Amino acid sequence: MSDVDAGEKPPVFSRWRSWYWLVMLVMAAQVILYLFITQSYS
Amino acid sequence: MNSVDWIVLFGTLLLIVSYGAWKTRGSQSMQSYLLGNNSLPWWSVGLSIMATQASAVTFLSTTGQAYEDGMRFLQFYFGLPLAMVILSITAVPLYHKLKVYTAYEYLETRFDRKTRTLAAFYFLMLRGLSVGITIYAPSLILSTILGWSINLTTVLIGTMVLMYTVSGGSKAVSITQKYQLTIIMAGMVTAGLIAFSKLPEGITFGQTFAYAGEVGKLNLINLSFNLSDRYNIWSGLIGGLFLFLSYFGADQSQVGRYLGGSSVAESRLGLLFNGLLKIPMQFIILYIGILIFVFYQFNQAPLLHNQALLNKAMTTDAAPRIAELSAQYDHVFQERKAKANELVAAIQQNDRDKIEQSKGDIKAIQKAESDLRTETKAAISSAIPGANTLDKDYVFINFVMTYLPHGLVGLLLAVVFSAAMSSTASELNALASTSAVDIYKRSIRPNENEAHYVKASRWLTVMWAIFGILFASLANQAENLIQYVNIVGSIFYGTILGIFLCAFYLRYLQSTAVFIAAIVGEAIIVYLYYYTDVAFLLYNIIGCIAVIALAFIIQVIFNQIRSEKSGA
Numbered sequence: 049m050s051d052v053d054a055g056e057k058p059p060v061f062s063r064w065r066s067w068y069w070l071v072m073l074v075m076a077a078q079v080i081l082y083l084f085i086t087q088s089y090s
Numbered sequence: 091m092n093s094v095d096w097i098v099l100f101g102t103l104l105l106i107v108s109y110g111a112w113k114t115r116g117s118q119s120m121q122s123y124l125l126g127n128n129s130l131p132w133w134s135v136g137l138s139i140m141a142t143q144a145s146a147v148t149f150l151s152t153t154g155q156a157y158e159d160g161m162r163f164l165q166f167y168f169g170l171p172l173a174m175v176i177l178s179i180t181a182v183p184l185y186h187k188l189k190v191y192t193a194y195e196y197l198e199t200r201f202d203r204k205t206r207t208l209a210a211f212y213f214l215m216l217r218g219l220s221v222g223i224t225i226y227a228p229s230l231i232l233s234t235i236l237g238w239s240i241n242l243t244t245v246l247i248g249t250m251v252l253m254y255t256v257s258g259g260s261k262a263v264s265i266t267q268k269y270q271l272t273i274i275m276a277g278m279v280t281a282g283l284i285a286f287s288k289l290p291e292g293i294t295f296g297q298t299f300a301y302a303g304e305v306g307k308l309n310l311i312n313l314s315f316n317l318s319d320r321y322n323i324w325s326g327l328i329g330g331l332f333l334f335l336s337y338f339g340a341d342q343s344q345v346g347r348y349l350g351g352s353s354v355a356e357s358r359l360g361l362l363f364n365g366l367l368k369i370p371m372q373f374i375i376l377y378i379g380i381l382i383f384v385f386y387q388f389n390q391a392p393l394l395h396n397q398a399l400l401n402k403a404m405t406t407d408a409a410p411r412i413a414e415l416s417a418q419y420d421h422v423f424q425e426r427k428a429k430a431n432e433l434v435a436a437i438q439q440n441d442r443d444k445i446e447q448s449k450g451d452i453k454a455i456q457k458a459e460s461d462l463r464t465e466t467k468a469a470i471s472s473a474i475p476g477a478n479t480l481d482k483d484y485v486f487i488n489f490v491m492t493y494l495p496h497g498l499v500g501l502l503l504a505v506v507f508s509a510a511m512s513s514t515a516s517e518l519n520a521l522a523s524t525s526a527v528d529i530y531k532r533s534i535r536p537n538e539n540e541a542h543y544v545k546a547s548r549w550l551t552v553m554w555a556i557f558g559i560l561f562a563s564l565a566n567q568a569e570n571l572i573q574y575v576n577i578v579g580s581i582f583y584g585t586i587l588g589i590f591l592c593a594f595y596l597r598y599l600q601s602t603a604v605f606i607a608a609i610v611g612e613a614i615i616v617y618l619y620y621y622t623d624v625a626f627l628l629y630n631i632i633g634c635i636a637v638i639a640l641a642f643i644i645q646v647i648f649n650q651i652r653s654e655k656s657g658a
Contacts, residue, residue, distance in 0.1 A: 064358065068175045071365045075171040078369055079323070082164065082310035089303030 091236070091491075091499060098500030102273060103507055107253050110266035114258025123544045124191045124523045126261030126350040134264055135360025138347045138516075139338075140368065141267035141274075145513035146228030146506045147483065149278060149375060154395075154482035156379025157386075160307040162321045164376055167369050169330025173338060174365030178358040180594050181339045186354045191527045192520075193345040193590070200593040201601035203532065208608055209589050210528035213342060214521065216582040221517040221554065222561025228510040229562060232503070234398045235487055241563050247507065248559040251514045256551050260350055260523075263515040270508035275371075277498075277505035281486070282378035284494055285385040293434055300437045301387070301430075302380045304449045305456075332630055336587035343520035382489050387430040390423050393466050395484035397491075399477060400470070408473035412466055419462045426455040514558070522551040580626045581619060584633020585612045591634065592641050599641045603648060607640035 114126075121127055130138070155163045181193075190196050194213065198206040229243035236243075254262040286295065293301075302308050312322040338344045338361070351357030393416050394400040403412055429451045436444035467479035490502040526547040535542070589608050592599045615633045618624045624632070 064178070067359070067362050068178065071171050071175055071362050074366055075168070075369070079168065079311070083313075085303070085308050086311045089306070089308050 092496050094496045095500030098497050099503045102504040106266050106269045107250050110254035110262040111257050113265055114262040119540050120543050123259035129352050130350045132356040132359035135348050135351045136363030137271050138264040138267045139364045141271040141512040142516035145224055146510035149509050150483045150486055152375045153379035153486035156376040157383045157485045158482055160309040161376045162309045164372055165321050165323050165326035167372050168326035170334045170368050171365035172331055173334035174361045177339050178361050182357045183354050192342050192524050193340055194528045205601050205605045210524050212582045212586050216579050219578050221558040224514050225558050226562035228506055244559050244562040247510050248555050251511050252555045255515050255518050256548050260519050263519050267512045270512040273508050274505045277502050278378055282381045285381040290388050297437055298384045301384055307380050336583045340586045340590040342524050343516045346520050393419050395481035395488045403470040403473055406473035408469040411469045415462050415466050422458050518551050518554050521554040522547050525550050577626045580629040581615050584630040585637055588634040588637025599645050603645040604641045606644050607637045610640050611637040
């Protein structure tokens with residue numbers, strides 16, 4: 049599967065992979081944040 | 091409720107319904123009726139996806155869940171961003187490339203007609219049953235709160251949804267969902283802010299956080315691996331991934347939402363938008379439940395949040411016992427309020443010793459409160475046999491009805507109705523699309539013109555709505571029906587996901603092997619349901635793995651037979 053389909057120009061990022069990484073990084077950051085909150089009060 | 095609330099409630103609902111019906115009137119082609127002419131921008135796709143997933147019970151239950159059990163429910167959504175990424179890479183470009191109306195159409199391209207029809211049939215079974223519950227569950231709560239008959243509430247929700255879904259189809263669903271989600275989030279946040287504003291003076295927002303943490307409500311992550319524990323990070327990541335892959339990849343009520351995107355890019359961004367925002371949105375909703383919990387540390391919470399049931403119980407022989415328990419409950423509350431003030435003061439002074447002492451005292455008092463509530467529920471159950479004393483879902487709505495100013499009560503009720511309508515609309519649209527495209531057009535009347543199929547889709551929308559309303563009315567007479575429908579969902583989801591995973595990723599497998607595997611896999615799940623104690627949530631994973639494994643075995647056997655024949 050190509051990163052950018054023919055005829056499609058995704059906005060903001062030139063490559064779709066950047067979006068996928070962004071979603072995963074935000075997810076990881078949230079897990080770390082929530083883990084920190086949980087540990088702070090346990 | 092006064093006249094201002096009624097005006098706000100019906101004004102909001104009628105405005106959204108009329109706007110949706112007017113804006114999308116006269117959809118003439120299948121493309122415009124079922125896919126909204128593929129004209130939606132990414133943010134509209136994303137909002138529509140989120141509104142479809144968030145039903146009324148989501149908002150009522152989630153806040154109640156946080157109130158009683160803390161925030162650990164958030165972990166349930168941890169598999170969702172990963173599922174969004176996987177589907178953006180695989181399913182979205184595939185569906186767009188093939189220009190399908192439904193997810194099951196793709197299965198005919200990949201396999202054959204019988205596999206497509208089987209998957210569509212499984213979907214109609216599970217979604218057809220759940221649309222009744224999507225209407226019934228909030229109707230039950232609203233009718234209890236408003237004192238209406240449950241049948242009136244179900245017919246009201248069903249009719250309002252029909253007004254725009256029949257005329258405008260998919261686009262009407264998406265357009266109305268934008269406004270419904272806006273009303274829902276605005277209403278929920280307003281309720282949370284009001285709970286915060288009613289706290290004793292001097293308590294900051296950060297201190298509500300610290301308070302909730304000290305009394306054990308910020309249990310966001312549980313790292314222990316325990317199969318019997320429903321909410322931990324592993325069940326969220328692994329179980330959630332499977333669940334969300336099947337829900338967003340193979341359930342037409344979600345696939346229909348992102349197929350309405352104007353391009354692969356817009357559909358993908360819509361899904362990723364959901365992946366980015368879903369967990370923070372759930373965090374906000376759960377935290378509103380926590381704010382109500384903190385509010386009730388300083389204000390007397392009702393002995394039972396289902397006030398109508400409590401009032402009914404007070405007209406029975408159990409009244410003296412309940413009154414006695416209520417007096418004890420009042421006394422315990424006064425003790426707890428004093429300790430809560432001590433804990434806040436200790437947090438403000440950052441005095442660790444006092445914090446530990448106060449929170450120990452509060453936990454002991456909470457245990458006493460919980461025991462009193464359990465005794466009350468037992469008294470009610472013995473006085474009113476069959477009464478549902480679980481009141482978690484009533485925590486939020488009871489708070490709204492008791493403490494919010496007039497006007498906002500109407501708005502918050504509009505939130506509950508809007509959430510019920512937005513999910514129901516997507517489900518009806520998906521049921522109509524699947525039955526029109528995958529069954530009626532493909533197998534019953536294949537050679538009609540576009541206008542005929544649009545008309546058929548409209549009638550099928552009406553038929554499914556009537557089915558949903560009737561089912562919701564019958565649900566009133568059956569116990570544990572919500573759980574029963576959840577079980578039905580789990581019975582079919584795993585098999586459907588198994589078929590789609592075979593189609594997407596396992597090129598080796600061919601149609602007949604997958605078709606047989608899907609039937610045998612489903613039979614295995616039905617056997618597990620009737621003859622074993624396996625937890626029904628596990629059906630999703632077992633069904634999926636059974637289909638894939640069986641399809642492999644059958645394909646190997648077929649290939650051997652074929653090679654033996656060609657060798658002979």
